[in-house]
Amino acid sequence: MTKPLKQIHLAAHFPGVNNTTVWSDPEAGSHIEFSSFAHFARTAERAKFDFLFLAEGLRLREQGGKIYDLDVVGRPDTFTVLAALAAVTEHLGLTGTINSTFNEPYEVARQFASLDHLSGGRSAWNVVTSWDAFTGENFRRGGFLPQDERYSRAKEFLATATELFDSWHGDEIVADQETGTFLRDAKAGAFVHTGQHFDIHGQFNVPRSPQGRPVIFQAGDSEEGREFAASAADAIFSRYAALKEGQAFYTDVKNRLAKHGRGHGDLLILPAATFALGDTDAEAEELAKEVRRQQVSGATALKHLEFVWNRDLSSYDPEGPLPDIDPDVSDNHISKGRAQVRMYRDPLAIAREWRELAAANKWSIRDLVINTGNRQTFVGSPETVARTINEYVQADASDGFILVPHITPTGLDTFADKVVPLLQEQGVFRTEYEGTTLRDHLGLAHPDHARGERAAS
Numbered sequence: 001m002t003k004p005l006k007q008i009h010l011a012a013h014f015p016g017v018n019n020t021t022v023w024s025d026p027e028a029g030s031h032i033e034f035s036s037f038a039h040f041a042r043t044a045e046r047a048k049f050d051f052l053f054l055a056e057g058l059r060l061r062e063q064g065g066k067i068y069d070l071d072v073v074g075r076p077d078t079f080t081v082l083a084a085l086a087a088v089t090e091h092l093g094l095t096g097t098i099n100s101t102f103n104e105p106y107e108v109a110r111q112f113a114s115l116d117h118l119s120g121g122r123s124a125w126n127v128v129t130s131w132d133a134f135t136g137e138n139f140r141r142g143g144f145l146p147q148d149e150r151y152s153r154a155k156e157f158l159a160t161a162t163e164l165f166d167s168w169h170g171d172e173i174v175a176d177q178e179t180g181t182f183l184r185d186a187k188a189g190a191f192v193h194t195g196q197h198f199d200i201h202g203q204f205n206v207p208r209s210p211q212g213r214p215v216i217f218q219a220g221d222s223e224e225g226r227e228f229a230a231s232a233a234d235a236i237f238s239r240y241a242a243l244k245e246g247q248a249f250y251t252d253v254k255n256r257l258a259k260h261g262r263g264h265g266d267l268l269i270l271p272a273a274t275f276a277l278g279d280t281d282a283e284a285e286e287l288a289k290e291v292r293r294q295q296v297s298g299a300t301a302l303k304h305l306e307f308v309w310n311r312d313l314s315s316y317d318p319e320g321p322l323p324d325i326d327p328d329v330s331d332n333h334i335s336k337g338r339a340q341v342r343m344y345r346d347p348l349a350i351a352r353e354w355r356e357l358a359a360a361n362k363w364s365i366r367d368l369v370i371n372t373g374n375r376q377t378f379v380g381s382p383e384t385v386a387r388t389i390n391e392y393v394q395a396d397a398s399d400g401f402i403l404v405p406h407i408t409p410t411g412l413d414t415f416a417d418k419v420v421p422l423l424q425e426q427g428v429f430r431t432e433y434e435g436t437t438l439r440d441h442l443g444l445a446h447p448d449h450a451r452g453e454r455a456a457s
Contacts, residue, residue: 008393008428009400009442010420011095012044013053013272015408017070020274020374022294022406029409032076034084036409041085043409044092047416048430050441051093051124052085053237053402054078058099059135062336063303064312079111086119093438095124095217101150102130102139105160105198112214113165113206121210121437126217126237129154134336151224153197158216158232160193164204165213166447167191211437212447230256233267234444237402241271241377246397268442273377273401277414281380288379291406292370301366304373308347308354310334318366322358327351377401385415386422393428 015021016031030036041052057075061068078096085094094115098108108125116123129150130136145153167189189204218225218233229236230253240249250269257267276291278284296304298318306313310328327347358368378385392398405411423429439446 005426005428006393006399007430007443008390008423009268009270010047010049010423010429011051011053011093011270011400011402012040012049012412013055013402013404014040015404015406015411016055017057017073017075018055019070019295019300020404020406021070021408022291023070024294024297025407027407027410030073031408032073034081037081037085038088040409040412041089041092043412043416045089047412047420048433049092050400051095051122051438053095053126054081054097056097056099056128058102058130059138062134063306064314064334068303069299079115082115082123083118086115086122089119089122091122091433091436091441093122093124093215093441094119095126095215097126097128097219099130100127100154100157101145102136103157105157105193106164106200106202106204108157109161109164109204110206112161113204113209116209116211116214117206121439123209123211124215124217124234124438126219127154127158127233128219132336148224151220151228155228155232156195156197160195160198160200162213163191163193165209167204168206168208211439215438215442215444226253227256229253230262230267231260234439235268235270235442238269238271238398241273241398241401243392243395243397246271246392247395250396250398265443266445268399268444270400270402271377271398272404274374274404274406275378275385275415276376276406277380277382277385277418279381281384284380284384288376292373292375295406296366296370296373298366301369304369305365307335308350310347316365319364322351322355322365322368382418382422386419386426389419390423390426390428 014031014037021031022028044052056078057071060071060075078098082094082096085092096112096115098112100108112123112125129145189207190202191204192201193199215234216232217235217237218229219237220226220228221239236253238246238249240246246269253267253269254264257264276284276288278287301318302313302316305316305322308327309323309325310330310333311323311325312334313323316323327350329347354368354372357363357372358365361367361371363371378388380388389401393400403412403415405415420429424431433441435441
């Protein structure tokens with residue numbers, strides 16, 4: 001029997017302040033003006049994407065004691081942007097990354113429940129933790145938590161927020177027979193939570209939202225992160241977009257679901273993916289090379305090398321050889337608030353490996369960073385990219401992709417116009433929205449329905 005084709009899920013990540021965006025391109029626009037967010041969201045909705053995704057930065061990054069150049073124009077608040085986008089879109093899901101380390105469950109639950117009402121059931125929460133004391137300096141709690149405590153807090157944070165989302169139920173509506181009006185009894189929204197991290201009780205003041213509660217995303221890749229996602233998330237924002245790595249991650253996480261009483265389709269795996277499109281595959285390859293060189297300027301290459309060397313390398317020629325001096329392995333790091341620092345657990349070993357690569361390939365510092373950094377996930381003509389995306393999804397490397405273009409805000413336009421129609425022709429992507437909520441788009445059950453189904457079984 002032929003296996004039915006999986007339907008592909010597509011989403012759009014607003015590039016914002018990161019090394020993906022090519023700010024030198026004449027088409028590059030603001031990442032903070034609302035017109036940029038609105039254009040990007042409308043393009044994603046025109047293409048019938050599931051949702052738009054916003055990352056979050058709770059402190060401006062620093063390099064050598066100065067604000068990192070990509071952060072100099074600031075980072076707007078996630079909830080404010082998503083609420084504004086709810087007014088200029090009708091179907092597109094609205095996903096925000098909100099930290100569980102420095103916020104409180106009541107506040108975050110209230111904000112997401114409100115966004116879900118404003119959008120008609122289109123909100124989603126990417127639950128993340130914070131790993132560094134540098135970010136914590138902006139908050140009352142300060143400091144940071146060890147990894148096991150971060151996930152312990154995140155689990156309890158999400159469980160507590162879920163209790164708040166679920167604290168309003170339809171059976172609390174009471175009809176006044178004399179007046180013909182409807183009232184809620186005093187228990188509506190009542191909650192009590194006592195745990196290791198939170199001890200709160202009171203009354204939640206936002207009624208049950210259109211999709212019951214927001215869709216929950218998780219982005220961690222550690223053992224704790226994978227288990228957290230398998231137990232509580234609706235989708236994972238994965239970094240494994242390559243075929244073999246994606247299949248291994250997909251299999252591992254999906255196999256964890258059964259012990260939590262969940263089915264294969266209860267959790268979607270959606271890696272981030274970049275792309276370069278051309279009229280031909282050869283043209284796309286040339287564009288991809290050009291984009292990579294634009295993404296990694298000489299100054300950017302030196303800053304990237306400083307992540308590993310933990311030294312000021314501004315005196316080095318980015319078109320010259322790697323430093324002879326070894327990395328500084330002290331705990332006082334030159335880069336503050338940057339996730340890349342965590343990627344290089346053994347800087348001395350990385351430095352040796354990079355020197356060998358540079359010598360073997362006759363690479364300069366800039367060449368090395370270009371060739372060892374992230375490359376475009378999908379490169380080719382629209383036909384090639386559409387075929388490859390479908391092959392990856394059908395081969396269980398993912399359930400779809402969260403696309404990150406290299407231009408803000410028009411970088412998604414060509415994909416929407418040229419690749420999406422090909423996926424639609426293959427019968428693996430919607431031609432119209434069939435539901436109204438983000439859970440509808442993602443094929444996820446309403447929490448009340450899921451609870452009823454489990455009780456019946």
